[in-house]
Every structure is written in C-alpha cells, then in structure tokens.
Amino acid sequence: MQVSARHQKHRLATLVGFLPLIIFLALLLYVGLNAPNFMTVVNLKLVLAQSLPVVLSVIGLSAVVMAGGDDVVSGGIDLSTPATAVLCAGIVSVMTTAGQPLLIAAGASLIACMLVGVVNAVLITRLRMAPLLATLAMFVAVVGINNVITARKRLNLAAESIASLRQDFVFGIPLGILLVAVLALLAYHFLHRSKWGLNLQAAGGSRDAAEISGIRVDRLVAQTYLLAAFMGFVTGFFMLARANGYSPGAQDNLMLEMVLATFLGAAFSPRRIVTVWGAILGAVLVAAISIGLKTIGVNVFWTDLIKGALIVIVVALSAISERVQ
Amino acid sequence: MKTLFAATSTILALGLSPAFADNTLSLEGKTIGVAVVGTQHFWDREAFNGATSMVEELGGTVVPVDGGRDNQVHADNHDVLMNRGVDAVISILGDGSVEPKFEALQAANIPVFAVDHPSPYAVNNTTSDNYYMGTTIGRYMADAIGGEGKVAVFNAFENSLRICGIRTGLWKYVLQDYPNIEIIQPELAEEFANAPEDARRQTLDLLSQYPEGTIDAIHVGCWDQPAIGVVQALEEAGRTDIVVTALDGGPETLEIMAEDDSPFVANVAQQPRLIGQTAAENVARYFAGETLLPQTYVDVIPVYGQDGAKAAYSKLGYGEIE
Structure with missing residues (x-):
C-alpha cells in the first residue's frame, strides 16, 4: 500500500516536473496558431538573433552556478556580467569613435573585462564575500565606470565590421547565430563533457566532498568568474552589433533576462539543476514567448504581467515538484 | 470631440488638401505596427495612445510593441513587426539603434512613419516645432536669471537624438547673445530610464559642489522628466532660489510649475497625443495616395511662470489647477 503511494507520488512529481516545459510549449503552440508568420524559418532566425546576448551571458552564468552551487543566495552567481558586457561595448565605442583601430579597442576592453573577472574571483574566493x-x-x-567612460551618451557604431555580427551570412546562416552556436557547443563540451567540467559539477554539488577528493574548488570557482567575464566581453560585441552602436542602459534588461533564463533552464531540466543547455533553452524560449506576445498584438501594458506570471508559475511548479520528490 | 477639432484645425493649419479631411481618411483593412520606446513617461504614453487610438478610429488594426525604455529592445521590436507582416509602422522616439531597422523595413516595402525621429528611411516624421522650443526656452531662461549667471545643463542626448540636437543647440545659440551667462562644464548627463531619481541625485551632488550664490539656473535640454528630480533636490537642499527650466510640459511638470514659489519657471509644452494622432493620420494620407512632406510639425505652447502653467494646463485639456 505504502509502496504504491510512493509510486504514485513519484509519478505525480514527474508529471509536475514536466509541466513547466509543457506550459511553455503549449503557449508557443497557441501563439504559433494565432500569430501570423510565427512558425516560419524567418521567425526562428529572429528569435535566435534577438536572444544572442542573453544566450552568451547565460553560458558564463551557468558555469558560475554549476561551480558555486545553485542556491540563489549562498551559491555561485555572477550578476556583474551584463555590466561587463556594456563596459566592453562602451570602451570599444569610445575608442573606435576616437579613431583607434578596432583591434586595439578590443584588446583594451578585453583587459578591462578580465579585470572585472579577477576582482570578482578575489572578492569571492579570497575575501569570502557572498x-x-x-x-x-x-x-x-x-x-x-562605464558611465564615466561614455559620459552616458549614445555612440553610433564607428567600427563597421562589428555590424557583420548582425547582417552577414555564412552558408545561408546568419554569422552571429553561427558563432554563438559554435561557442555554445564549446561551452557544452567543456562544462559537461570534459574533466574540468565534471570537477566543476562535483564542486557545485558538494564542496566538501569535492575538496576531499582532491579538487581545488577555489581555483575552479575563480576560473568560472573569469569565464563569465570573458562571456561578458563577447556579449558586448553582439550588443554593439544589435544596437548599431552603444545605447546606455542596456544592462538592466539583460541582467533580468540572463538570471531568468538560467533559472528557468533549471526548471526545465529533469533534475532541477542549472545546465548550459537548460539556460540556453530558457533564453531562447523567453525570447520566443516575448516575440510571440508582441506578434499577436497583446496590449503593451499587459505584456510584462503575462511574462512575469508565466515565470512565477514555471518556477513555482519546479519548486513543488522538488518538494514532492 | 475637442481633440478631433484640434486635430482638424492643425491639419488645416498645415495647409493640406481639404479633399483629405478627417472623415474621408481610412485605414480600413490595414494592420499598423506602433512601436514606442517606452510607456513609463507621459509624453511617450500619450503619443503612443494617440497613435493607436487614431489607427483604430480610422478602422485599422494595431500591433503595439513597447521597448520598456530600452533603445535596443525598441529597435528589435521593429524586426518583430516586419516579420509579423504589417502594412506600415509608426515608430515613436528611439536612438540610432532603429536606423538599420528602418532601412530593412523600407527595403521590404513597409513604409515607416516616425515620431520625433527624422530618418532618411522614413516616409515622414511628425514632431513638435523643435526650433521654436529651443529658442523660446533660451530666451525665457535668460530672462528668468536677469541675463547673467551660471547655468548647469542636463544634456545627455544632444549628439545622439536629432530632436535634442535642435532643442539644446538652439538654446545655446540664443545664449551666445548673453555673454554674461556661463554654462557650467562639464555638462551633466541624465539617465534615460529612472530620470527623475537620477537627476535628483546628480543635482544634490552639484549643489554640494556649488555653494549658495554660485549657480543661478539648472536647465534640462531636451525634456522635463529630470526636472522633477531637480526641483525635489532644490527643495530638499533649501536652494529654491535657483531657477529651473525644461521642455515638454506634461501635466505632472505643469503642476510643479503651478505651485507657489516654484523654482520651475519656464517650459514649452508639447501636444504628444496630437502628435501621435497626426502620425496615424499621415499613414492614412499616404495610403490615400497623398504625397507627404518629410516633416509634419505640431504646434507647441510656451509656458512662463505660475499663471502660465495654470493656463497651459487648462488649454491642453489636463483639467484646472486651483
């Protein structure tokens, strides 16, 4: 009797576990049936293109969460990535506008971005800050710092070659999407298939156990903050391409979407853990839903409420299913 | 009815053909995308509401998109409209991010009707008379400080938004004739989102840098949301002897101007709802085969002092201030 009750409970948990993904897919289906041109290749490209900055930044964030543990308060998290991204965009814009070659500007912004990563790593692994x-x-x-550098002004794209991330095609595929896909595959390989990645997951799963088995956890954690900073650097170029220059204030929205996508991704994964694939799926699905709601012509004053409610439902279901299990 | 009358009178004032008077314009069967950079501020919201309500009044269907005061999101929204397949796009505000999107829409034969954003890829731009706004606020501010003194200016957008370039550029042009007015360097740059709170903080910093008697006016070069925070800071610091001037004149800032002893003394009020409506009517005129001029100007109302604010408030239909 007891066994069958437990069995039923488990089945219920599995069902609840799949609900977040089912809800998202159902909503997408609804949008697809009601919004003109939504289920087309062009729209798929649009969804991917608009999600690129978020996809890039969630790669960094998911590495940090995997190594530091997924407790939102005490685990690993890097909220500075969006700021690093706009710092890169700001430095590149200011320097290229002043006539410096793109390569020099990119070098300078890489140094600045990695410095942010180093400071993060020191604060967290040496000073033990949360x-x-x-x-x-x-x-x-x-x-x-970026506001000082850019004087908070809009700067139009001075280095035209950056625009190729937005408008060029390789084998019929947009260059930007292709590059991000390659980066995502590399990230998947290193974070989920390499020894380094397995150590990372072990560290995030149980810090003590990992240390006992000889993994240098602090070093790994520090490396993930450097990786996140590097991803911020890459994101900066995609933001420049997207906005055709530097527009102040883009970090806030990116921060929100990055964090949401990463933890939504965890809600989609069967074991409720943050993974690179989950985070990327989260980023793309959030972009798809957003575009879908706009395409149907939902009243703009309602869009945020609908998005917010959807996210709360998905995360709540994920929490329920974990408790049932 | 009142707004309809106002709209009609503007059209007549613009000297457009009477054959295309309001009742013959139609957007029946047309789907019009309306993209706005944000809906938090009165101006943006009113222009947006004006455009969407007029499209619907003319029988068209609206696909609305809101950038949430993020210029990148606003620009991306144009791609969504293009993919959705709309017959025309009304695009309200936006910085250089939207230019490639306008270009793509034009290439796809979807006409763009801009509001406050002149662009080579747009059929037409509906805007206030920014030239008059800039020179008027320059004269008013100079008068308010007796033609001499030190002025701080919030000027984040002079180089990035053409409308702001006109407004602030002409304000400076007027000040050339006042050699005793000095603009404090470096100029201040306000935030695009959360402007009032950000301007409040920056003004408090400025006041601690410039003790009493060393600063005479604070001007906001292109709009007046930051001025709300500027006035708050002046009141907090007890420095309401400093004169505040700005542009836009929505109800919330006219109310501040109408308070007793308000430091906020001059403004030039726009008619954002009428601007949005006019843009929608321009779309209908375009589909009716009429050739539009590149720019459609909508009248502005100069506002000076407490009584002026009360009068403008009533004239613009925001109600009565006792």
Missing part, C-alpha cells in the same frame, strides 16, 4: 552581494556591487561599480 557572490550575490559581491557581484551585485561589481555590477553597480562597473556600470558607474
């Missing part, structure tokens, strides 16, 4: 607070503080500080 990652949530340390990286939130860094977010504010880096945005501040």
Whole structure:
C-alpha cells in the first residue's frame, strides 16, 4: 500500500516536473496558431538573433552556478556580467569613435573585462564575500565606470565590421547565430563533457566532498568568474552589433533576462539543476514567448504581467515538484 | 470631440488638401505596427495612445510593441513587426539603434512613419516645432536669471537624438547673445530610464559642489522628466532660489510649475497625443495616395511662470489647477 503511494507520488512529481516545459510549449503552440508568420524559418532566425546576448551571458552564468552551487543566495552567481558586457561595448565605442583601430579597442576592453573577472574571483574566493552581494556591487561599480567612460551618451557604431555580427551570412546562416552556436557547443563540451567540467559539477554539488577528493574548488570557482567575464566581453560585441552602436542602459534588461533564463533552464531540466543547455533553452524560449506576445498584438501594458506570471508559475511548479520528490 | 477639432484645425493649419479631411481618411483593412520606446513617461504614453487610438478610429488594426525604455529592445521590436507582416509602422522616439531597422523595413516595402525621429528611411516624421522650443526656452531662461549667471545643463542626448540636437543647440545659440551667462562644464548627463531619481541625485551632488550664490539656473535640454528630480533636490537642499527650466510640459511638470514659489519657471509644452494622432493620420494620407512632406510639425505652447502653467494646463485639456 505504502509502496504504491510512493509510486504514485513519484509519478505525480514527474508529471509536475514536466509541466513547466509543457506550459511553455503549449503557449508557443497557441501563439504559433494565432500569430501570423510565427512558425516560419524567418521567425526562428529572429528569435535566435534577438536572444544572442542573453544566450552568451547565460553560458558564463551557468558555469558560475554549476561551480558555486545553485542556491540563489549562498551559491555561485555572477550578476556583474551584463555590466561587463556594456563596459566592453562602451570602451570599444569610445575608442573606435576616437579613431583607434578596432583591434586595439578590443584588446583594451578585453583587459578591462578580465579585470572585472579577477576582482570578482578575489572578492569571492579570497575575501569570502557572498557572490550575490559581491557581484551585485561589481555590477553597480562597473556600470558607474562605464558611465564615466561614455559620459552616458549614445555612440553610433564607428567600427563597421562589428555590424557583420548582425547582417552577414555564412552558408545561408546568419554569422552571429553561427558563432554563438559554435561557442555554445564549446561551452557544452567543456562544462559537461570534459574533466574540468565534471570537477566543476562535483564542486557545485558538494564542496566538501569535492575538496576531499582532491579538487581545488577555489581555483575552479575563480576560473568560472573569469569565464563569465570573458562571456561578458563577447556579449558586448553582439550588443554593439544589435544596437548599431552603444545605447546606455542596456544592462538592466539583460541582467533580468540572463538570471531568468538560467533559472528557468533549471526548471526545465529533469533534475532541477542549472545546465548550459537548460539556460540556453530558457533564453531562447523567453525570447520566443516575448516575440510571440508582441506578434499577436497583446496590449503593451499587459505584456510584462503575462511574462512575469508565466515565470512565477514555471518556477513555482519546479519548486513543488522538488518538494514532492 | 475637442481633440478631433484640434486635430482638424492643425491639419488645416498645415495647409493640406481639404479633399483629405478627417472623415474621408481610412485605414480600413490595414494592420499598423506602433512601436514606442517606452510607456513609463507621459509624453511617450500619450503619443503612443494617440497613435493607436487614431489607427483604430480610422478602422485599422494595431500591433503595439513597447521597448520598456530600452533603445535596443525598441529597435528589435521593429524586426518583430516586419516579420509579423504589417502594412506600415509608426515608430515613436528611439536612438540610432532603429536606423538599420528602418532601412530593412523600407527595403521590404513597409513604409515607416516616425515620431520625433527624422530618418532618411522614413516616409515622414511628425514632431513638435523643435526650433521654436529651443529658442523660446533660451530666451525665457535668460530672462528668468536677469541675463547673467551660471547655468548647469542636463544634456545627455544632444549628439545622439536629432530632436535634442535642435532643442539644446538652439538654446545655446540664443545664449551666445548673453555673454554674461556661463554654462557650467562639464555638462551633466541624465539617465534615460529612472530620470527623475537620477537627476535628483546628480543635482544634490552639484549643489554640494556649488555653494549658495554660485549657480543661478539648472536647465534640462531636451525634456522635463529630470526636472522633477531637480526641483525635489532644490527643495530638499533649501536652494529654491535657483531657477529651473525644461521642455515638454506634461501635466505632472505643469503642476510643479503651478505651485507657489516654484523654482520651475519656464517650459514649452508639447501636444504628444496630437502628435501621435497626426502620425496615424499621415499613414492614412499616404495610403490615400497623398504625397507627404518629410516633416509634419505640431504646434507647441510656451509656458512662463505660475499663471502660465495654470493656463497651459487648462488649454491642453489636463483639467484646472486651483
């Protein structure tokens, strides 16, 4: 009797576990049937193209969460990545506008971005600051530095070659999408298939157990913050291409979408853990739903409420299913 | 009815053909995308509501998109409209991010009707008379400080938004004739989102840098949302002897101007709802085969002092201030 009850409970948990994904897919289907041109290749390209900055930044964030553990408060998190991305965009814009070659500007912004990563790593692994607070503080500080550098002004794209990330095609596939796909595959390989990645997951799963088995956890954690900073650097170029220059204030929306996509991704995964694929799927699905709601012509004053409610439902279901299990 | 009358009178004032008077315009069977950079601020929301309500009034279907005050999202929204397949796009505000999107829409034979964003890829741009706004606020501010003194200016958008280039550029042009007015360097740059709170903080910093008697006016070069925060900061610091001037004149800033002893003394009020409506009517005129001029100007109302604010508030239909 007891066994069958447990069995039923398990089945229920599995069902609830799949609900987030089912809800998202059902909504997409609804949008697809009601919105003109939604289920087309062109729209798929659009969804992917618009999700690129988020996809890039969630690669960094999911690595950090995997190594530091997925407790939102005490685990690994890097909220500074969006600020690093706009710092890269800001430095590149200011320098190329001033007539510097793109390569020099890119080099300078790479150094600046990696410096952000180093400071994050030191604050978290040496000073033992809570990652949530340390990286939130860094977010504010880096945005501040960027405001000084750019004087908070819009700067049009001075290095035309960056626009190829937006408009060029390779074998009929948009160059930007292709590059991000390659980066995503590489990230998947290193984070989920390599020894380094397995150590990372072990560290995030149980820090003590990992240390006992000889894994240098602090070093790994520090490396993930450097990776996140590097992804911020890459994201910066895609943001420049997307906005045809530097537009102040893009970090806030990116931060929100990055965090949402990463933890939504966990809700989609059967074991409720943050993975690169989950995070990327989360980023793409959020973009798809957003575009879908716009395409149907939903009242703009309702869009945020609908998106917010959807996310709360998905995350709540994920929490319920974990408790049932 | 009142707004309809106002719209009609503007059209007549613009000297357009009476054959295309309001009742013959139609957007029946047309789907019009309306993209706005944000809906948090009165101006943006009113222009957006004006455009969407007029499209619907003319029988068209609206596909609305909102950038949430993020210029990149606003630009991306144009791609969504293009893919959705609309007959025309009304695009309200936006910085250089939208240019490639306008170009793509034009290439796809979807006409773009801009609001406050002149562009070579748009059929037409509906906007206030920015030239008059810039020179008027320059004269008013100079008068308010007796033709001499030190002025701080919030000027984040002079180089990035053409409308702001006109407004702030002409404000500076007027000040050339006042050699005793000095613009404090470096100029201040306000945030695009959360402008009032950001301007409040920046003004408090400015006031601690410039003790009493060393600063005479604070001007906001292109709009007046930051001025809300500027006035708050002046009141907090007890420095309401400093004069505040700005542009746009929505109800919330006219109310501040109408308070007793308000430091906010001059403004030039726009008619954002009428601007949005006019843009929608321009779409209908275009589909009716009429050739549009590149720019359609909508009248502005200069506002000076407490009584002026009360009068403008009533004239613009926002109600009565006692």
